[in-house]
Amino acid sequence: MTITEEINKNAIVEPVDIEAAKKYIGYASAQNEDDLFMLDIVKASRERLEDRLGRAIPRRTFVTREFFHSALAEGQRVTVELRKPLINVISVECTGPDGSPAATSDYSVRPGDGAAVSVNISKPTSEIAVMYDAGYDIVPEILKTTVLAICKAHFERSTDDVIGRLRNDLQKYWNENI
Numbered sequence: 001m002t003i004t005e006e007i008n009k010n011a012i013v014e015p016v017d018i019e020a021a022k023k024y025i026g027y028a029s030a031q032n033e034d035d036l037f038m039l040d041i042v043k044a045s046r047e048r049l050e051d052r053l054g055r056a057i058p059r060r061t062f063v064t065r066e067f068f069h070s071a072l073a074e075g076q077r078v079t080v081e082l083r084k085p086l087i088n089v090i091s092v093e094c095t096g097p098d099g100s101p102a103a104t105s106d107y108s109v110r111p112g113d114g115a116a117v118s119v120n121i122s123k124p125t126s127e128i129a130v131m132y133d134a135g136y137d138i139v140p141e142i143l144k145t146t147v148l149a150i151c152k153a154h155f156e157r158s159t160d161d162v163i164g165r166l167r168n169d170l171q172k173y174w175n176e177n178i
Contacts, residue, residue: 004062004063007062014039016042016046021042045151046058054084056084057139061131066078067127072126079110080119080128082134086112094128096123
Protein backbone atom coordinates (compact mmCIF):
# COMPACT_ATOMS: atom_id res chain seq x y z
CA MET A 1 0.00 0.00 0.00
CA THR A 2 1.29 3.47 -0.90
CA ILE A 3 0.39 6.73 0.81
CA THR A 4 1.64 10.13 -0.36
CA GLU A 5 1.19 13.20 1.80
CA GLU A 6 2.26 16.81 1.54
CA ILE A 7 4.41 18.45 4.16
CA ASN A 8 3.14 21.86 5.32
CA LYS A 9 0.04 22.03 3.10
CA ASN A 10 -0.76 25.54 4.34
CA ALA A 11 2.38 26.97 2.72
CA ILE A 12 1.30 26.22 -0.87
CA VAL A 13 1.44 29.23 -3.15
CA GLU A 14 -1.25 28.68 -5.76
CA PRO A 15 -0.11 29.03 -9.40
CA VAL A 16 -2.88 31.56 -10.07
CA ASP A 17 -3.72 34.45 -7.75
CA ILE A 18 -7.25 35.37 -6.74
CA GLU A 19 -7.37 38.57 -8.80
CA ALA A 20 -6.30 36.75 -11.98
CA ALA A 21 -8.99 34.13 -11.36
CA LYS A 22 -11.67 36.80 -10.79
CA LYS A 23 -10.65 38.59 -13.99
CA TYR A 24 -10.60 35.39 -16.07
CA ILE A 25 -14.00 34.31 -14.76
CA GLY A 26 -15.48 37.80 -15.10
CA TYR A 27 -16.33 37.98 -11.41
CA ALA A 28 -16.71 41.66 -10.52
CA SER A 29 -16.91 41.48 -6.72
CA ALA A 30 -14.17 43.30 -4.85
CA GLN A 31 -15.38 42.17 -1.43
CA ASN A 32 -12.79 40.43 0.73
CA GLU A 33 -15.18 37.70 1.90
CA ASP A 34 -15.40 36.54 -1.72
CA ASP A 35 -11.63 36.05 -1.79
CA LEU A 36 -11.89 32.90 0.35
CA PHE A 37 -14.49 31.53 -2.06
CA MET A 38 -12.22 32.28 -5.04
CA LEU A 39 -9.21 30.76 -3.25
CA ASP A 40 -11.21 27.56 -2.73
CA ILE A 41 -12.06 27.48 -6.45
CA VAL A 42 -8.40 28.02 -7.44
CA LYS A 43 -7.21 25.34 -5.01
CA ALA A 44 -9.84 22.82 -6.17
CA SER A 45 -8.98 23.56 -9.81
CA ARG A 46 -5.24 23.08 -9.22
CA GLU A 47 -5.86 19.82 -7.33
CA ARG A 48 -8.12 18.54 -10.12
CA LEU A 49 -5.44 19.25 -12.72
CA GLU A 50 -2.72 17.65 -10.58
CA ASP A 51 -4.83 14.51 -10.15
CA ARG A 52 -5.51 14.30 -13.87
CA LEU A 53 -1.86 14.85 -14.87
CA GLY A 54 -0.25 12.94 -12.00
CA ARG A 55 2.01 15.92 -11.38
CA ALA A 56 2.62 18.44 -8.63
CA ILE A 57 2.18 21.95 -9.99
CA PRO A 58 3.62 24.38 -7.43
CA ARG A 59 6.82 23.06 -5.85
CA ARG A 60 6.36 21.44 -2.46
CA THR A 61 7.66 18.66 -0.24
CA PHE A 62 6.05 15.22 -0.15
CA VAL A 63 6.52 12.00 1.78
CA THR A 64 5.60 8.80 -0.01
CA ARG A 65 5.34 5.76 2.24
CA GLU A 66 5.31 2.25 0.84
CA PHE A 67 4.01 -0.39 3.28
CA PHE A 68 4.60 -4.12 2.85
CA HIS A 69 2.36 -6.83 4.36
CA SER A 70 5.32 -9.14 4.83
CA ALA A 71 8.82 -7.86 5.47
CA LEU A 72 11.18 -7.53 2.54
CA ALA A 73 14.32 -9.64 2.85
CA GLU A 74 17.90 -8.45 2.65
CA GLY A 75 19.12 -8.09 -0.94
CA GLN A 76 15.74 -7.27 -2.48
CA ARG A 77 15.45 -4.11 -4.57
CA VAL A 78 12.19 -2.12 -4.39
CA THR A 79 11.03 0.79 -6.53
CA VAL A 80 8.88 3.53 -5.00
CA GLU A 81 7.05 5.76 -7.51
CA LEU A 82 7.14 9.49 -6.74
CA ARG A 83 5.19 12.61 -7.76
CA LYS A 84 6.43 14.33 -10.88
CA PRO A 85 8.29 16.47 -11.78
CA LEU A 86 10.84 15.28 -9.24
CA ILE A 87 13.26 17.99 -8.12
CA ASN A 88 15.30 16.18 -5.48
CA VAL A 89 15.18 13.40 -2.90
CA ILE A 90 15.70 14.65 0.64
CA SER A 91 15.75 11.34 2.49
CA VAL A 92 14.97 7.64 2.23
CA GLU A 93 14.17 5.78 5.44
CA CYS A 94 13.40 2.10 5.93
CA THR A 95 11.65 0.66 8.96
CA GLY A 96 12.00 -2.94 10.10
CA PRO A 97 9.07 -5.19 11.05
CA ASP A 98 9.64 -4.34 14.74
CA GLY A 99 9.51 -0.58 14.07
CA SER A 100 13.27 -0.07 14.31
CA PRO A 101 15.16 1.89 11.65
CA ALA A 102 16.90 -0.12 8.94
CA ALA A 103 19.93 1.18 7.01
CA THR A 104 19.03 2.96 3.75
CA SER A 105 22.21 4.33 2.23
CA ASP A 106 21.89 2.24 -0.95
CA TYR A 107 19.32 3.79 -3.26
CA SER A 108 19.19 5.34 -6.70
CA VAL A 109 16.93 8.02 -8.11
CA ARG A 110 15.16 7.76 -11.46
CA PRO A 111 14.27 11.34 -12.51
CA GLY A 112 11.99 12.51 -15.29
CA ASP A 113 8.55 11.29 -16.25
CA GLY A 114 9.01 7.97 -14.46
CA ALA A 115 10.22 9.57 -11.22
CA ALA A 116 11.04 6.90 -8.65
CA VAL A 117 13.52 5.77 -6.05
CA SER A 118 14.96 2.28 -6.21
CA VAL A 119 16.04 1.02 -2.77
CA ASN A 120 18.37 -1.90 -2.09
CA ILE A 121 17.13 -3.56 1.11
CA SER A 122 19.98 -4.26 3.57
CA LYS A 123 17.86 -5.39 6.57
CA PRO A 124 14.34 -6.82 6.78
CA THR A 125 12.00 -3.92 5.96
CA SER A 126 8.24 -3.40 6.29
CA GLU A 127 8.06 0.30 5.32
CA ILE A 128 10.00 2.68 3.08
CA ALA A 129 9.48 6.45 3.44
CA VAL A 130 10.84 8.83 0.81
CA MET A 131 10.84 12.58 1.44
CA TYR A 132 11.28 14.66 -1.70
CA ASP A 133 10.51 17.90 -3.51
CA ALA A 134 8.37 17.87 -6.65
CA GLY A 135 6.64 20.50 -8.73
CA TYR A 136 7.63 23.65 -10.56
CA ASP A 137 9.46 26.67 -9.14
CA ILE A 138 8.11 28.62 -12.10
CA VAL A 139 4.75 27.21 -13.19
CA PRO A 140 4.47 26.92 -17.00
CA GLU A 141 1.89 29.28 -18.54
CA ILE A 142 -0.06 26.37 -20.09
CA LEU A 143 -0.68 24.98 -16.58
CA LYS A 144 -1.75 28.39 -15.26
CA THR A 145 -4.14 28.81 -18.19
CA THR A 146 -5.56 25.34 -17.60
CA VAL A 147 -6.11 26.08 -13.90
CA LEU A 148 -7.94 29.29 -14.88
CA ALA A 149 -10.10 27.43 -17.41
CA ILE A 150 -11.00 24.84 -14.77
CA CYS A 151 -11.81 27.69 -12.33
CA LYS A 152 -14.21 29.18 -14.89
CA ALA A 153 -15.89 25.83 -15.58
CA HIS A 154 -16.18 25.22 -11.82
CA PHE A 155 -17.57 28.71 -11.20
CA GLU A 156 -20.12 28.29 -13.98
CA ARG A 157 -20.93 24.78 -12.74
CA SER A 158 -20.10 23.53 -16.20
CA THR A 159 -19.65 19.85 -17.00
CA ASP A 160 -17.18 20.81 -19.75
CA ASP A 161 -14.07 18.60 -19.75
CA VAL A 162 -11.58 21.48 -19.74
CA ILE A 163 -8.55 19.22 -19.36
CA GLY A 164 -9.71 17.04 -22.25
CA ARG A 165 -10.29 20.13 -24.38
CA LEU A 166 -6.79 21.44 -23.62
CA ARG A 167 -5.15 17.99 -23.87
CA ASN A 168 -3.44 18.77 -27.22
CA ASP A 169 -1.90 21.99 -25.86
CA LEU A 170 -0.73 20.19 -22.72
CA GLN A 171 0.72 17.29 -24.75
CA LYS A 172 2.52 19.71 -27.07
CA TYR A 173 4.04 21.46 -24.03
CA TRP A 174 5.29 18.15 -22.54
CA ASN A 175 6.75 17.02 -25.86
CA GLU A 176 8.63 20.30 -26.39
CA ASN A 177 9.77 21.00 -22.83
CA ILE A 178 10.13 17.76 -20.92
